[in-house]
Amino acid sequence: MKITKQILYFGSTQRLNIVLTKRSCEAIGLKYPLIKGWVDKIIGKDITEEQYDLFIKGKNEPKKELKRIRLEEIKKKEELLDNQCMFNFN
Numbered sequence: 001m002k003i004t005k006q007i008l009y010f011g012s013t014q015r016l017n018i019v020l021t022k023r024s025c026e027a028i029g030l031k032y033p034l035i036k037g038w039v040d041k042i043i044g045k046d047i048t049e050e051q052y053d054l055f056i057k058g059k060n061e062p063k064k065e066l067k068r069i070r071l072e073e074i075k076k077k078e079e080l081l082d083n084q085c086m087f088n089f090n
Helices: 005-010 022-027 038-042 049-059 063-089
Strands: none
Touching: 005 038, 005 049, 022 049
8 A cells, every 4th residue: 555645634633734643653664753845755655554554543542641651751851860960969
């Protein structure tokens, strides 16, 4: 299956613009965050049915799950900063 603009709009989280989640991008081989000109580069690329399914599922990624992941990342960064501060003062 080839990627078309219609497929990108179908997997988008917004109606007027093509806005993709990180998981959707990863499913079709895009690096996140997206850079200017990404749409033209991805149009016509071949993807498997499995990639397509993951792409569409990524659109509906639960926001609570995203918040949980972000909170975990923040906690890890805080722990690293705390450890660095302890080394600087001891």
